[in-house]
Amino acid sequence: MMKDNQQTDRFQRVVKAASIHYDMEIGKTMAAITDDFPDNPAAMKYFYEKHRNLIRNDSNGKLPSKKTIATLCIHVPVELILAVGAIPVRSCAGAFTTEQLGAEFLPAKSCPMVKSTLGAISYNLLHGKVQPDLIINPATCDQKKKLGEINEEISEKFYLLEMPSTKDSEESREYWLQTVFKLIRKLESVTGNKLTAKSLKRAIQEVAHAQRLYRKFNHIRTSAPVILGKDALLVTNAFFFDDLESWSFHLNLLNEELENRMKTGFRVVNERAPRILLTGSPSVFPNMKMPLLVEELGGFIVSEEFCSSSRMLWDTVAVDEWHLYDMIPALADRYLKPSTCPNFSPNTDRIRKLLSAIEEYKIDGVVCQTFTGCQLYDMETRIIAKAMEQAGIQTLFVETDYSPEDIGQLTTRVEAFLHSLKHNRKKQLI
Amino acid sequence: MNYLQNIKHKADRANVSRLRFWIQLFTFLLIVYGGYFFIHIGSQVPTFACPYNQGSPGTCYLIAMQHGLHLTWSELVSYRGLAFFTGFLTFIGFFIVFNKAWCGFICPLGTLQDWITKLRYKIGIRFSRYDSASFQKLKKIKYVILVLLIAIPLGMSNSFFGLAPINHDMQSPFCQVCPGRTILPLASADTSQIFIDFTNKTTLVMSTLGILITALFFVGAFAKKRFFCFFCPMSALQFLFSRIGILRLTKNGSNCTRCGNCNRVCDVGIIGIAEDITSKYIVKDDCMMCFKCVEACPEDNCLDVRVFNAKIFSSTQEGFFKRYIQPNELSLKNEKNDER
Amino acid sequence: MKLLLRAVLAFCILMMFSLQTGAQIWISNSAPKESSSKVALTGMHKLSTLRGKRGSTKVIQWLRSGSSVEESLFSQADSSAVLLLFDPQKQKVAVETIADHYSSAFVFNNTDEGFYNLFYLTEKVHNDTLLIACASREILNHSCRNGHAKELKYIPYKTFADAIPMQIVRERTKADDLHYFVTSGEFVTFRALYDGKPAEGVKMTLVSQKGWKKVLFTDDEGIASFEIIQDYFTNWNVFDVKKIHNYLLIAEKTFTETGIHQQKAFTHIKYVTTYSEAYLPAKTNYMSFVWGLIVFFITVIASSIAVYVYRNRRNVLKKHNYELPSKY
Numbered sequence A: 001m002m003k004d005n006q007q008t009d010r011f012q013r014v015v016k017a018a019s020i021h022y023d024m025e026i027g028k029t030m031a032a033i034t035d036d037f038p039d040n041p042a043a044m045k046y047f048y049e050k051h052r053n054l055i056r057n058d059s060n061g062k063l064p065s066k067k068t069i070a071t072l073c074i075h076v077p078v079e080l081i082l083a084v085g086a087i088p089v090r091s092c093a094g095a096f097t098t099e100q101l102g103a104e105f106l107p108a109k110s111c112p113m114v115k116s117t118l119g120a121i122s123y124n125l126l127h128g129k130v131q132p133d134l135i136i137n138p139a140t141c142d143q144k145k146k147l148g149e150i151n152e153e154i155s156e157k158f159y160l161l162e163m164p165s166t167k168d169s170e171e172s173r174e175y176w177l178q179t180v181f182k183l184i185r186k187l188e189s190v191t192g193n194k195l196t197a198k199s200l201k202r203a204i205q206e207v208a209h210a211q212r213l214y215r216k217f218n219h220i221r222t223s224a225p226v227i228l229g230k231d232a233l234l235v236t237n238a239f240f241f242d243d244l245e246s247w248s249f250h251l252n253l254l255n256e257e258l259e260n261r262m263k264t265g266f267r268v269v270n271e272r273a274p275r276i277l278l279t280g281s282p283s284v285f286p287n288m289k290m291p292l293l294v295e296e297l298g299g300f301i302v303s304e305e306f307c308s309s310s311r312m313l314w315d316t317v318a319v320d321e322w323h324l325y326d327m328i329p330a331l332a333d334r335y336l337k338p339s340t341c342p343n344f345s346p347n348t349d350r351i352r353k354l355l356s357a358i359e360e361y362k363i364d365g366v367v368c369q370t371f372t373g374c375q376l377y378d379m380e381t382r383i384i385a386k387a388m389e390q391a392g393i394q395t396l397f398v399e400t401d402y403s404p405e406d407i408g409q410l411t412t413r414v415e416a417f418l419h420s421l422k423h424n425r426k427k428q429l430i
Numbered sequence B: 001m002n003y004l005q006n007i008k009h010k011a012d013r014a015n016v017s018r019l020r021f022w023i024q025l026f027t028f029l030l031i032v033y034g035g036y037f038f039i040h041i042g043s044q045v046p047t048f049a050c051p052y053n054q055g056s057p058g059t060c061y062l063i064a065m066q067h068g069l070h071l072t073w074s075e076l077v078s079y080r081g082l083a084f085f086t087g088f089l090t091f092i093g094f095f096i097v098f099n100k101a102w103c104g105f106i107c108p109l110g111t112l113q114d115w116i117t118k119l120r121y122k123i124g125i126r127f128s129r130y131d132s133a134s135f136q137k138l139k140k141i142k143y144v145i146l147v148l149l150i151a152i153p154l155g156m157s158n159s160f161f162g163l164a165p166i167n168h169d170m171q172s173p174f175c176q177v178c179p180g181r182t183i184l185p186l187a188s189a190d191t192s193q194i195f196i197d198f199t200n201k202t203t204l205v206m207s208t209l210g211i212l213i214t215a216l217f218f219v220g221a222f223a224k225k226r227f228f229c230f231f232c233p234m235s236a237l238q239f240l241f242s243r244i245g246i247l248r249l250t251k252n253g254s255n256c257t258r259c260g261n262c263n264r265v266c267d268v269g270i271i272g273i274a275e276d277i278t279s280k281y282i283v284k285d286d287c288m289m290c291f292k293c294v295e296a297c298p299e300d301n302c303l304d305v306r307v308f309n310a311k312i313f314s315s316t317q318e319g320f321f322k323r324y325i326q327p328n329e330l331s332l333k334n335e336k337n338d339e340r
Numbered sequence C: 001m002k003l004l005l006r007a008v009l010a011f012c013i014l015m016m017f018s019l020q021t022g023a024q025i026w027i028s029n030s031a032p033k034e035s036s037s038k039v040a041l042t043g044m045h046k047l048s049t050l051r052g053k054r055g056s057t058k059v060i061q062w063l064r065s066g067s068s069v070e071e072s073l074f075s076q077a078d079s080s081a082v083l084l085l086f087d088p089q090k091q092k093v094a095v096e097t098i099a100d101h102y103s104s105a106f107v108f109n110n111t112d113e114g115f116y117n118l119f120y121l122t123e124k125v126h127n128d129t130l131l132i133a134c135a136s137r138e139i140l141n142h143s144c145r146n147g148h149a150k151e152l153k154y155i156p157y158k159t160f161a162d163a164i165p166m167q168i169v170r171e172r173t174k175a176d177d178l179h180y181f182v183t184s185g186e187f188v189t190f191r192a193l194y195d196g197k198p199a200e201g202v203k204m205t206l207v208s209q210k211g212w213k214k215v216l217f218t219d220d221e222g223i224a225s226f227e228i229i230q231d232y233f234t235n236w237n238v239f240d241v242k243k244i245h246n247y248l249l250i251a252e253k254t255f256t257e258t259g260i261h262q263q264k265a266f267t268h269i270k271y272v273t274t275y276s277e278a279y280l281p282a283k284t285n286y287m288s289f290v291w292g293l294i295v296f297f298i299t300v301i302a303s304s305i306a307v308y309v310y311r312n313r314r315n316v317l318k319k320h321n322y323e324l325p326s327k328y
């Protein structure tokens, strides 16, 4: 079994080598993030450190007595995990190193994120090197669905969270609610704790508090160019594995610093920098290829529509009566109804969300990335292209993966795109 | 202008539900006991100001309408018809000021149901909801009642399709089954409306129905929020004129994420409030303009309450969190994020 | 020919009655059997009305003579009599007399809401006694169709000391509003007013529809209370709750006083005032509070159980064998 395998020499050697590689990959990305740019906010230091030490230790400020529960998607209600006294860790991986490890299990054309995640789980290379007691895997896209079956050594820890394939029908809502109830039972049996109205209320409120800060953060960065998108992405990425309380605390500090910047009129980019909206397959640290590229070449990422950032934190739970009978359905609704994940059909809400963001944040151009092998995003790209064309928004569609090979080619395309945006803007000014 | 914006900013963070509770308490006392204080608001009140209750300061328009329509065709086109028409205009005049907020803020039966809900919440018994298929079916009932309530009085004075005129025992048919008639006089310690009338078959059936519905009112309101409102012909009548109301509830669909928060907190369980992203005027048939949805909407300026076209209360992110996060629930080191 | 015969007969009987002190004149709301088809009992107070042109209606009341509600004869108004009508604002308004061969009816427009007061006064000397007879009625006019502009509150009685020497008024009760109707089983209190002041020792005789009689004398406040009894019985399935009965109240008082009236000397003055009103069967005859409560509680219990069972079966939590923590 898993434990036996972990004893083998080969396993140990792979883990050791991969750790070193992974660490190097992190170092490289962090260097690009911190060193290539001036004006990094001081409060970002906490988030930089968090990421630098991503796989260096396994404490990450967490109490070892608590159970750790890995989630593989934003559709897992983290409030439930918090309420049963466990620590949620979002374990979608963005490392090229672990992608290569995962390639051993999966077909060549699979999505890099799925590969990377499976690799990281199989070789104990999750964030903070945690060893989760349970891995909750929502059955969203086809590749994720099958994830738990492939490596039988870890499959016993997998818990498939069933998902409806549409969110509009009442049946799907009902089905999803049942799924959530089943999940609660699973969580209770894994942690040995009961879900109570009190603990759930507290969890909901704590997450809501974090969301409130995040929304404020979002408001700041969209109304004044005081922080770059690559930093914003690190903030949301830290939510994957950081302790909720300290994450909120440091985000609040960052907000305060940014507000000061706003007051003094300080800006991190000049006003000619095109305002970019990122969307598509999610960028997960250390895969910061696209965001970094855009901003290194003079773009300014105002907002992202990613399930690794805004989509994870934006939507709220609204409870009418603070008893479990209302809290649980409210929670279930929050993770289903407003989701703009392309695994739902129809998914017109995503287009509407993009269009309203474009208008509200005064976006000049949209960059839409798709991972090679990610079929759903690839298919939806066409729908988005049409909608953007109708709205008259210039859009760059790129297909990429976790390997650094295509940097050169991407640089050229992004450069050209930004150039044309600037050009357009000038035309508009005249 | 800045001053106004400031006020608006404050208003958006306000807890309307709490305010509503106090307004409801006040209006409840007014509608149930106002008559004892020589308050008189006429006989076209667009809410259940039941005249069977001694303390009522006015008369519910439904009874006035049923009486007013007890006309033969020739009377209908004579001065009596004109009197009915002016009464009707008065009703509309009253109605458009608050629009359906008559239901959410003033109706004494609505208030009573809200109090029953509060009680249930205290005890911790869960509430029920209709599934959407039943919702669509059941919501038509109130229109059927409204049509009957108009047709029966006319049928008492005239013969429809050569049928004999309806028996006079059907006088004010809705009042005979209205829970307001049985419940509101109780507030004046008057139990005389609780009876079964054995006079003849018609009265026997109608009075038993009345008691039955009263009983269901209590049981229903305990199991489901605003149970009765769903079948209320006053709500149906009001909705016909809701579009010309001065108080408005509007929605900006492009800001909506269809998160369903509004639908979730809606006491009547209106689905359209979340799903409809195209209508600007979002007041649906059953809406009672309680504005709980505006409170629960976490998107800026998605749902707005307006007087004519001026926004007086809007959904905001800030307001949402302010209302929903109870700081004493948090163990946070930093509390000053409340202020912006 | 037949008509003439009848008129003669009526006259004879009238003469006979008027010779006895028992024959009283009073104003009645019920029409003679052979009255025109234009006359009907209408409105919530079941007033006799006469249908005119273009749907307009007028109130019509008859003069009768006798001391039985059902048997009293319809009689003709005396040309020397005084007929007075006051509207709810106590203003004198016109009233028209329609007479045929043997009866007289008073007809007027009821445009205002509230009590109209109708009086018919005669004076004559008979056997040393000056007889001042007054037939009176309080006629409540209200239609819910006109709305309820007036508050639904009790309306006080009005006194007409200037015009009427001895007046009978019905004391108002708490429930006395525009919708009030006397019902059998109720105690009705009358007050005799002489010169506008309470008159003691007035002999009051109440006669019910079927002829049941009771005599009382007023106390020092001029008050006498009668229970209006239900004086007939039917099976419940044919029971008519809207059945209108009338009672007749006769108040008499004689004073020793000498004088001359129309060249006739008298030694006594006798005041006789009549008052009549309609009443309905008591509500307790056909309405049951207890049954109301029984139905109410049965429904509450039954529907609560139904809701409980239904919800229990559809309880998602239960379905998942999910134990309910604390408050659920």
Ligand code: SF4
Binding pocket: B255, B256, B257, B258, B259, B260, B261, B262, B263, B273, B274, B275, B296, B297, B298, B299, B302, B303
């Ligand atoms: S709460 Fe607001 S954003 Fe959510 S569905 Fe309702 S209107 Fe839309």
Ligand code: SF4
Binding pocket: B249, B262, B265, B266, B267, B268, B269, B270, B273, B286, B287, B288, B289, B290, B291, B292, B293, B294
């Ligand atoms: S739609 Fe909104 S205002 Fe209308 S009843 Fe529902 S919550 Fe209240």
